Amino acid sequence: MDQFTIGKAQVRRVEELSIRLPFDMFGASDEMVAANAGWLKPAWLGNDGNWDMVVQSWIVIVDDRVIVVDPCVGNGRSLPAFEIFDQLDTPFIERFAACGISPELVDAVVCTHLHSDHCGWNTVLRDGKYVPTFPNARYFMGKREVERWDYRLPGYNHIPENASIFENSVLPILEAGLAEVIGDSHAISPSLHAELADGHTLGHMALHLTSGERHGWFTGDAFHHPIELLHPELDEHSCENYPLTVATRERLISAFIAQGALIIPAHFTAPHAGYLRETNGTRQFEPLASKQA
Ligand SMILES: [Zn+2]
16 A cells, blocks of 8 residues: 555655565464464465565655655665675655655655665765755654764664665764754654654664544554464564564554554565554454555
């Protein structure tokens, strides 16, 4: 689903790429896979044992503002320790423009966290220098997250897979004076609030959209696959703090169910978003249907 509404908010999707990865990365038991095969196959688990991880950004038009959530990897980034994102050359910006939004029209960019695939297009390389892609935007990034990845601070914990991200995608924004470094709970606009949802990274945030009676959650990487909505204890070994991830997932899951919220993660394959329903104690993932767009 490339376009849908939540109350008065319009949401548009821009895809950077899609990669097939082994489903066994989630550590689901054979019994768990068998019990969920009815809805997992084939959309969420192919017969080859793989799943599609999509890298995508969300554009939210709400409160008379254009807000970009998680601007993907970027072209030409040197990420030798994370081969699937190394030296990309995708028409992301052309696809972005095809949504009817030019980079100059963007009022705000929000990075749920500062992994390579969530802040890369913060900047573009121009004349040998990384400069802001969205020159008129304020860029919202969590204080915990900015401090986590600032290699200049004492105690910095280097992760090769995220090498150069701070230098290329964050520092130029700070230096341009376009950054809004925010606390654990922050109103991006009247309808969109950022809240700490940590664990995947130490300052990871989720965005809660409220419009009229409707709710949506941009969940970044709190969930990579819908199996984690039903089994939040699964560990795909990409988290900085796994117990915190599980606690965050359980808290978010309670909110999704109570609010009837649309869940809009960073990496779900088509239709890219959905609901978690609970009936008589049984939970079920319900992908967003085209009639709801
Ligand atoms: Zn990610």
